[in-house]
Amino acid sequence: MASVETEHKTLDPKNHADWEVAQDAEKRMKTIYAIADEMGLTEKELLPYGHYMGKIDYRAVLKRLENKPNGKYINVTAITPTPLGEGKSTTTIGLVQGLGKRGKKSSAAIRQPSGGPTMGVKGSAAGGGRSQCIPLTPFSLGFTGDINSIMNAHNLAMVALTSRMQHERNYDDEKLEKLSGMKRLDIDSTRVEMGWVIDFCCQALRNVIIGIDGVNGQRDGYMMRSKFDIAVSSEVMAILAVAKDLRDLRERMSKIILAYDKKGNPLTTKDFEVDGAMTAWIVEAVNPNLIQTLEGQPVIVHAGPFANIAIGQSSIIADQVGLKLSEYHVTESGFGADIGYEKFWNLKCHYSGLKPDAAVVVATIRALKCHGGAPVPAPGKPLPEEYNTENVEWVAKGCDNLLHHVNIVKKSGVSPVVCINAFVTDTDAEIAKVRELCEAAGARVAVSRHWELGGEGALELADAVIAACEDETEFTPLYTWDMPARERIERVATEVYGADGVDYSVEALRKLKAIEADPKASELGMCMVKSHLSLSDIPTKKGVPTGWRLTIRDVLVFGGAGFFVPVAGAISLMPGTGSNPSFRRIDVDPDTGQVKGLF
């Protein structure tokens, strides 16, 4: 232990908060020039943002290394998380650090955190303990500006839509033509599909009425109902995640459906002549961001969609770059394997053409107890006493949920590695039980102490992953895109979530039939919106719920991102801010500029 502390020169996370460990390590971190150089970037391919962050000119890298074979591709997923999270980012960083200790050139790809959770409940998405990425503060607060640029691109589409509705109401065809050479789009004001975005949790803007007042109603636009969603759920964010390059992104950007005309035809960003300008706003955001692990390895950060209400993956561009530059590239998918890994498997890899060599399923004894019957913990509240007391029975029962996720990975044809993300309160008997049950089910198991020890603590995990990458894989999609929409939904519901079947609202059914009747439907993927807190669509149902049916209440069409979005249960695309938000505890030292209280 002492030797580890001396070698890393990092503070012991048992005695220090995450942000203290990070800020202390930041005093000795490598410059971004050194990180880029060690990673194999040329000077021109690194676009520095200050001395410790940067963007990667992906186009130059991919062109230069066109003929270089890819490294190994590892996905990190998890069991159904508790509301506290199970340390998936921590494990992603820890695994890269462990691979580094084994002499492997490795990199991580993670998502940029949203301002909503950061200001609302959680502070950081940078990992924890001795497995974090740094510098922590800029990463957590806007970073190099990508989410802001996406927000601007998205809201510019809404400016185009709402001002057009106003001008089409105020002027006849001749005047419109004379003023701007525009043809009437004849927008159906009852079928405006898109809303605005803001990157905070803001229930007050969830449902709004816009365009009120003005001189005879003519100055302030078209009075109508509208909405704000959180920016990370924007279709523009989804497009950044799935685009293979700028050309692909530019094409997708023209296909976003804003509304329908009075004949029922979709009206896109291209129809509103705003697709080019939207792309211009995110042309810098297309380059992935680069920071480092606490042990000085490259961490690529790009895109930030949540996995419950969006695609939940970092970008394809980030993975393409990481795979060219590393022997082992580790990419994280959001939340549990039911939603994050399923979308990695059937959407992200479909678009990218890439195939994973292994997948890590992260579990904690805490979450297993929760699935086994212990009281559900809540953020900001003390952990129930049950979590500090040995209870092998609950752990064993909770393994049902873990094995369900392991089987999802196996179904995709990939070797699963179960990672027990160890806590100091875990007992040997509890860990032995998990190992026994998982090995019996044919999964590799590693106990990992990367939170406590950094890369040295992740050697068992690194070795298991290296071994798993040598297994034969037969990566096969769960469904083909020529299947009818409902058949795809039903396959995911039954084979991945474990539902008995699917029920549809009248509205959802109408929309799904329209999709099925469209000959272009096979160009669309499927991206389910579902709670992350249960395998089912009811967040309180822990373990492996049985005897239930999935309810689809609405369906969205993301024409640019290229998928239809069945919305399960009562989930909202705009989270709320609670009565004890984390922004209360955040401040800045006015002399040094250092941000305090983020974590």
Added chain:
Amino acid sequence: MASVETEHKTLDPKNHADWEVAQDAEKRMKTIYAIADEMGLTEKELLPYGHYMGKIDYRAVLKRLENKPNGKYINVTAITPTPLGEGKSTTTIGLVQGLGKRGKKSSAAIRQPSGGPTMGVKGSAAGGGRSQCIPLTPFSLGFTGDINSIMNAHNLAMVALTSRMQHERNYDDEKLEKLSGMKRLDIDSTRVEMGWVIDFCCQALRNVIIGIDGVNGQRDGYMMRSKFDIAVSSEVMAILAVAKDLRDLRERMSKIILAYDKKGNPLTTKDFEVDGAMTAWIVEAVNPNLIQTLEGQPVIVHAGPFANIAIGQSSIIADQVGLKLSEYHVTESGFGADIGYEKFWNLKCHYSGLKPDAAVVVATIRALKCHGGAPVPAPGKPLPEEYNTENVEWVAKGCDNLLHHVNIVKKSGVSPVVCINAFVTDTDAEIAKVRELCEAAGARVAVSRHWELGGEGALELADAVIAACEDETEFTPLYTWDMPARERIERVATEVYGADGVDYSVEALRKLKAIEADPKASELGMCMVKSHLSLSDIPTKKGVPTGWRLTIRDVLVFGGAGFFVPVAGAISLMPGTGSNPSFRRIDVDPDTGQVKGLF
């Protein structure tokens, strides 16, 4: 002419659009490291953002050069502009280039452009012809992210306000205390002062109703009227412009008034415990940005408030840095001397303690004709024929407006230099008339061809400015802050705008009396909101309107920025997007990432 083209290697603006001139020059521009080095920054003091933009660690610079005397301080202002603008940014850049040709170490400070005008009407705020700053595209589209960060800080305050209103309605005192340790603020929902911001021209969000729907109304906040203003009019933007350093900014950030309680007491960002987190969002934005002129001199870009609806100045921090590093530092104020220079004189310099050595009043023959009686030109329409035909009489008559602005500068105790920003259509007789009238009024006059020729064309202007900087100055404020609010308004109205007096709405009068009764009123400055298109509050009145009274219809209190804001006439803090917006013409080359059509 040919020699100039060869020397600069820049394209001739008579044959090429501004963006073509800029993008061509960008192929040969200096790296930001070279610009910073030549400017006298150490390696650590430059925070690069890519290879051609950067931020300046102002704290390190000001500390290192604490005892170095400041360079000369020159303000660039203008006559009352036409809707097309009179080239104030172009002249600011041209003057710096001209000073450079005379061997003087010089720098410019300009404001970051807002996405509203860029996407709505105009494209660039980077100057024009051979007097521009580069790289143009990132400068015009989000730049290093400062405006976005300000938008986030501002909207976070609204998240705090609206979620608090909801929780205070849903819970009794005991429950509130238990949930979060919060005391009831007892917000008066009819006296919510602050709205949201977005950095586009978006009339549909000018007046909105928020917080509708939800489960029994409890989930989606407090239903009420609200508003969106353009981000550059945010009080947070004003604070960035006037703060002397981070400590000053942090203190101001806690004094922003969001609403009043039911007893009439102001409720600030500090009461909502969101002032620290707001500061955290803009801690990087406090560092000013650095780019270059077409001729390779430093251009500092920082803050972006408009001068008609806000303080209209680049930041005090930017000027402090420029003055330490240059022999001549040129800073621009928005629109005409009546609003931009008046606020520079009585607000910005009050806060900074700095005194200008000279002020340039920019005029064009086009604008003089407009003030003399020619038809008012409109953006996006062909220029009326009158502007291409010599008319000395109109020019002479229009000089009334120019001389009015020259006298505003003189009243401040500073030497004015009239700069005729020459167009190829100007005739010798027209220019001679302006020279004659201005010299008779005791002003230096320079004809400047920087648009056409760059620094070589601005030598006469540079020489006039160098001479003016040697004049004795007696820089004296127009009013002292212990004067009652209405007396200050009346002094600006009569002495600067030329009004006969001031009329107040009932609402404005009530608020002004409350300010006058407050013993702390002398801590507040005054920042007028008034049309930029006329000396009066009626945009169509050109020349020097006489026999009119200024109408104050409302008064805002910016407790953090530290001023009260009398609102004159019918101006709105949220501009609208017209029927032929400029975003229609913007696109991205999908292979190179180059943005086209911005200008």
